[in-house]
Amino acid sequence: GENVEQHPSTLSVQEGDSAVIKCTYSDSASNYFPWYKQELGKRPQLIIDIRSNVGEKKDQRIAVTLNKTAKHFSLHITETQPEDSAVYFCAATFTGGFKTIFGAGTRLFVKA
């Protein structure tokens, strides 16, 4: 069935280090992969997204890579800061772009 798996569930890094979160998806027809950041008590907010015809996309300190063959995509945050601490969700679209399935989330702690 439609599924997105996300790892790790918790990640703790020192300020200035890099953080990597990985996701896999089940439907090879998926073509859009957004990443959301959710701070405590707030709504999820889009931080970066990638289409299936692109292998990598970067926006300042964050980047996303996609391996269509392996059905893997990853979020990379460099030079982490305490304000990066939040829960991050990956997602993938299924069935023609209508249905979005989210991963279970990664709680990122950045220690000052």
Place this chain on the structure above:
Amino acid sequence: GAGVSQSPRYKVTKRGQDVALRCDPISGHVSLYWYRQALGQGPEFLTYFNYEAQQDKSGLPNDRFSAERPEGSISTLTIQRTEQRDSAMYRCASSLAPRPIGTSGRGYEQYFGPGTRLTVT
């Protein structure tokens, strides 16, 4: 401009009662999604609208759940005969376009509302 709004923000109801949750999307957004989010978990897809048409309702847990968007703008998610297991945060999201546009996917990104926290006692 105004973002996605939802009402009520909090709803406490007794088991067996019906509830109606409202979502007001960003003006001009074609697509509207409903999700349920348990504490510490990712949003769980419930249903999706493109204009007023309900394109996918495969995520609705059972026939006590229904949703409508009669004029292609405001949407209502209704839960009949609520049960304690229905307690959760219900979020809606809207997007400008029904599909990713071009290589960037611009216009397809979903903007989430603040959610309605439903508690069934």
